[in-house]
Amino acid sequence: MTIKVLAFAGSPRRHGNSETLLDWVLAPMAMDPEVTVQKVPLTEANINICRGCNACEKLNRCVQRDGMDTYHDKIIDADIILLSSPIFCMGIAALPKALIDRMQVFRSRKYVLKLPVVPPERKGKRLGAFLSTAGQDWPHVFDAAIPSVKCFYHVIDIKDADISYLMINNVDEKGAIERHPTAKTDAEKLGKSMLAEIRKRLAA
């Protein structure tokens, strides 16, 4: 059994708090010989913003040629899809929002053209997780990001019950997450439990 994990690191700052959180989730997965992990820093992904042209509603593909050509196929192939983003100005950062907006091609496929996004036999056999950090200490600081994250997963056939969230507030400067009392343990625990769950589902 090969388990494919695709992880988008959404922060413009490399190796900052949200990417560290993502790395902690990925660590137990990467140690497993049956798992292939690909981490994609969005700073290097060459993903343009959606032009809002709606051509995908007719063409079933995007008219733009860029990094999404590669990631479109990888998103369909992956068993586990992770997304990390810091909270900037009370929302998801602009780079991951650009990725999410480009998921429109999947939305068109699913809801307009009514075509399958993944083959029927793979439905329910994909998991997602959103990893986020915020400098603010307000508990509601992640609220506005979540609806967009849900869109990201819904259009690629990962339903609400199969999305996990690990969101850590009150970490601002680079490295602050290292001093957080539970973040690392919770992230590793999440990585392990997702792996166990996907293994169970793929074997079913």
Next chain:
Amino acid sequence: MTITVLGISGSPHRHGNTETLLDSFLDGAKAAGAAVEKVVLKDLDYSACHGCNACHRDGNCIVKDDAVPLFEKMMAADIVAVASPIYSMGITAQLKGFIDRGQYLWARRFVTKTLEFSPEHLARHKGIFISTAGQNWDHVFDGAYPSLTALFHDAGFDYYDNIVANNMDEYKGIKNHPSALKEAFDRGKKVAILLKDMKTE
């Protein structure tokens, strides 16, 4: 004194539903005698915030492009109307990219403490969010508001109004909406008159 109104269009799609709604708002303000200008983010060149926190040292952004000059233009206006369609339950990446670049203003307010707005200033500067969504859900705009709050507060604007219209897919465009364009025109006119009256007080 003339009231100045800046419209910022955050849609990648020119002259679509959201920009049309913004135009209506701006026309209303113009009808009340305001000087109106519209900036289209699509035509500008700016990168996403690098998250480098350099602005936390001295309150200045180290990235030199069109973002900071637009914040300056915005802060020189009496009224700013910021428009974005809803994509994937939030504002567009284009507008979010601009808003995130306002981090240097946040740093001036809360880190270097070199920027402060008096209640009087806030009363005389109004921020309006303009949006459309294809979806018919009432909560479709909820994910957008907090980032607009951040933008308006950091730039010294009272977050005065939301002019939003959902269900565009079913209406087949804003032009078929029974009231949205007229409503936007009226509210543009009304807020311009309100500020004009304040200035002449």
